[in-house]
Amino acid sequence: MTVPLIEVRDLKKHFPAGRASVVHAVDGVSFTIGRGETLALVGESGCGKSTVGRTLLRLQDPTSGEIWLDGRRIDGLSPGVFRPMRRKMQVIFQDPFSSLDPRMKVSDILAEPIRNFGLAKSRRDLADRVSRSLDMVRLPGSSADRYPHQFSGGQRQRIAIARALAAEPELIVCDEAVSALDVSVKAKIVNLLADLQAGLGLGLLFISHDLAVVDAIAHRIAVMYLGRIVEQGTRRQVFAAPRHPYTQALLSAVPQPEPGAARRRILLSGEIPSPIDRPAGCHFHTRCPMAMPICRQTEPTPMTGTDGHYVSCHLEQSTNRT
Amino acid sequence: MAILEVEGLKVHFRTGAEAVRAVDDVSFSLVRGETLAIVGESGSGKSVTANAVMRLLPRAQTRVAGAIRFDGRDLMALPERSMAQLRGDRIGMVFQEPMTSLNPVLSIGTQITETLRRHKGLTMRAALDRAVEMLAAVGISEPGRRIAEYPHQLSGGMRQRVMIAIAICCDPDILIADEPTTALDVTIQAQILDLLAELKRRTGTSIIFITHDLGVVAEIADRILVMYAGRKIEESATSDLFEQPMHPYTRGLLASMPRLRGGSDAGPARLHEIPGLIPLQSFGAAGCNFAERCVRAEAVCRENSPPPLLVRPGHMSACHFSDIGTASS
Numbered sequence: 001m002t003v004p005l006i007e008v009r010d011l012k013k014h015f016p017a018g019r020a021s022v023v024h025a026v027d028g029v030s031f032t033i034g035r036g037e038t039l040a041l042v043g044e045s046g047c048g049k050s051t052v053g054r055t056l057l058r059l060q061d062p063t064s065g066e067i068w069l070d071g072r073r074i075d076g077l078s079p080g081v082f083r084p085m086r087r088k089m090q091v092i093f094q095d096p097f098s099s100l101d102p103r104m105k106v107s108d109i110l111a112e113p114i115r116n117f118g119l120a121k122s123r124r125d126l127a128d129r130v131s132r133s134l135d136m137v138r139l140p141g142s143s144a145d146r147y148p149h150q151f152s153g154g155q156r157q158r159i160a161i162a163r164a165l166a167a168e169p170e171l172i173v174c175d176e177a178v179s180a181l182d183v184s185v186k187a188k189i190v191n192l193l194a195d196l197q198a199g200l201g202l203g204l205l206f207i208s209h210d211l212a213v214v215d216a217i218a219h220r221i222a223v224m225y226l227g228r229i230v231e232q233g234t235r236r237q238v239f240a241a242p243r244h245p246y247t248q249a250l251l252s253a254v255p256q257p258e259p260g261a262a263r264r265r266i267l268l269s270g271e272i273p274s275p276i277d278r279p280a281g282c283h284f285h286t287r288c289p290m291a292m293p294i295c296r297q298t299e300p301t302p303m304t305g306t307d308g309h310y311v312s313c314h315l316e317q318s319t320n321r322t
Numbered sequence: 323m324a325i326l327e328v329e330g331l332k333v334h335f336r337t338g339a340e341a342v343r344a345v346d347d348v349s350f351s352l353v354r355g356e357t358l359a360i361v362g363e364s365g366s367g368k369s370v371t372a373n374a375v376m377r378l379l380p381r382a383q384t385r386v387a388g389a390i391r392f393d394g395r396d397l398m399a400l401p402e403r404s405m406a407q408l409r410g411d412r413i414g415m416v417f418q419e420p421m422t423s424l425n426p427v428l429s430i431g432t433q434i435t436e437t438l439r440r441h442k443g444l445t446m447r448a449a450l451d452r453a454v455e456m457l458a459a460v461g462i463s464e465p466g467r468r469i470a471e472y473p474h475q476l477s478g479g480m481r482q483r484v485m486i487a488i489a490i491c492c493d494p495d496i497l498i499a500d501e502p503t504t505a506l507d508v509t510i511q512a513q514i515l516d517l518l519a520e521l522k523r524r525t526g527t528s529i530i531f532i533t534h535d536l537g538v539v540a541e542i543a544d545r546i547l548v549m550y551a552g553r554k555i556e557e558s559a560t561s562d563l564f565e566q567p568m569h570p571y572t573r574g575l576l577a578s579m580p581r582l583r584g585g586s587d588a589g590p591a592r593l594h595e596i597p598g599l600i601p602l603q604s605f606g607a608a609g610c611n612f613a614e615r616c617v618r619a620e621a622v623c624r625e626n627s628p629p630p631l632l633v634r635p636g637h638m639s640a641c642h643f644s645d646i647g648t649a650s651s
Contacts, residue, residue, distance in 0.1 A: 044509060045478075182600075183363060183536070184575060184595070185363075187578035187580070187595050187596075188593075190580070191593055194590055209507060210580070212580040213580045215580065215581070215583055215591070216580045216591045216593055219590065235590075239584065240584055249509060250508060250509065251582065253509045253512040254537065255535065255541050256581060257537050257540045257564060258540055259561045265512060267512055268509045268512075271480075
């Protein structure tokens with residue numbers, strides 16, 4: 001079996017919160033991402049999906065767990081040893097207004113990663129690489145001499161993507177990368193990401209709360225709730241035949257542009273509990289429409305079917321899946 | 323019976339030497355008890371339209387023209403004092419960001435009772451009772467205890483419920499909701515949409531719902547008005563708009579919207595793209611605002627601004643080729 005591009009094993013990230021309390025932001029998350037593959041990490045605010053991305057990029061250190069990049073374990077590496085490997089993992093954030101330095105010209109924004117990682121052989125090569133990055137995101141070469149404020153939101157997001165590409169990465173973490181964009185702009189950026197992935201064989205960790213966008217771009221999907229993955233599988237498995245009640249509710253809550261379509265919305269009561277003081281048993285039982293007595297007491301054991309479909313729910317045990 | 327009639331609304335912003343036509347000749351009416359959605363992308367003028375109705379635009383930099391009639395009264399001619407009496411009483415408003423529209427240093431109770439005492443002249447005691455009742459009505463548990471809490475102690479969904487409670491506590495004729503669920507998670511959005519639908523059923527309040535999300539619109543609206551670059555380009559009943567969109571922009575928007583496919587296909591899906599960018603609405607631009615991006619555009623589109631055409635009863639489209647649209651779809 002080939003080594004995946006990224007492998008994360010039992011990743012935990014806890015933050016201290018005052019005296020004797022701990023925020024369990026990420027609490028035992030495992031997944032892999034292959035080359036040319038998009039894994040979508042979905043869930044609501046505070047579920048820990050962005051923390052997974054930041055920890056994976058080593059923008060913060062994990063509390064425990066393992067992160068493997070290209071068959072090499074990177075979670076314990078010192079900053080000096082890790083630095084050259086950082087090039088392989090780039091990130092695009094939600095807000096292109098705050099993630100681009102307003103005082104830098106686009107050419108300098110794109111040159112920075114090329115210089116940082118010593119990719120250019122000459123000044124000529126540097127200039128070529130800058131214009132190639134602009135080409136890849138379909139921005140005109142004249143953009144190089146302009147400043148971020150001279151661009152629209154969608155164009156700025158293209159600049160952020162060009163910056164990520166300039167480092168010649170193998171993985172790009174897209175943290176709500178299209179969430180702030182208008183519908184017509186969003187479609188273009190999603191298509192661009194898919195094209196780049198196909199052309200360059202990029203792995204994408206696509207962090208998003210927008211399930212409809214995820215449906216368009218993801219190969220596999222992991223659904224998070226209170227720091228844990230409750231369901232994971234192919235797009236088809238998770239979206240066509242969701243098994244976890246949370247996934248089912250989440251999907252049913254997405255407004256669809258079909259008025260009068262017979263809706264069977266599963267309305268969840270209440271809100272996500274605090275990651276400091278999580279409910280006993282299954283963390284979802286306080287909002288789960290199918291909660292049983294056992295859910296209040298015992299944490300479910302995750303089950304992975306022969307098809308690779310991962311579900312963490314007591315209903316799986318009682319239905320005795322094959 | 324129309325509770326609100328807007329006719330030929332124009333809003334111009336002056337920024338330095340330039341002037342921007344944010345709203346350009348928009349007319350619509352709101353019938354009692356209906357939900358009208360105003361849909362468009364950033365900069366389409368949908369929020370400016372709502373703020374113009376509420377007369378909340380900064381006077382120094384804006385010029386507003388046209389007629390706004392609320393319950394037979396001309397709002398444009400109303401003195402500011404009378405307008406202030408209408409706001410929050412007969413017309414309630416809910417904004418996108420409950421954290422910035424609630425006052426962080428006042429308790430929830432103070433903010434609701436302030437509205438009730440000012441508009442309804444209730445005593446503190448009566449206002450508090452009513453406030454607790456309202457919090458319960460918008461689905462806040464333990465309203466008696468919550469009323470003493472401050473906005474930062476509440477989650478985003480709870481804050482939006484409080485905003486709605488304030489907006490409807492005086493039984494307004496109209497509730498204007500400007501992207502009220504955009505900042506919320508989907509499961510919370512579902513709760514708020516349900517709440518608004520239930521309130522409408524119970525009180526008969528008319529709602530103007532402003533959003534960029536066509537999925538939300540499909541669920542909540544009776545009628546839809548689509549805006550593009552400051553103009554109203556299409557208007558119709560909700561089901562009609564989704565089944566037979568007439569304007570090329572509306573069609574493009576519907577097609578480019580990512581939607582759940584129920585896991586039908588194996589691979590990722592390609593989304594439809596509308597070529598080009600939204601133009602800036604500066605003065606002197608002749609022709610159709612959408613012509614530059616429109617696949618169907620011809621010479622006439624660049625020369626003349628298309629008038630609103632009634633393509634079917636109750637369905638208006640501002641496109642020179644609306645009728646061609648019918649034939650080809």
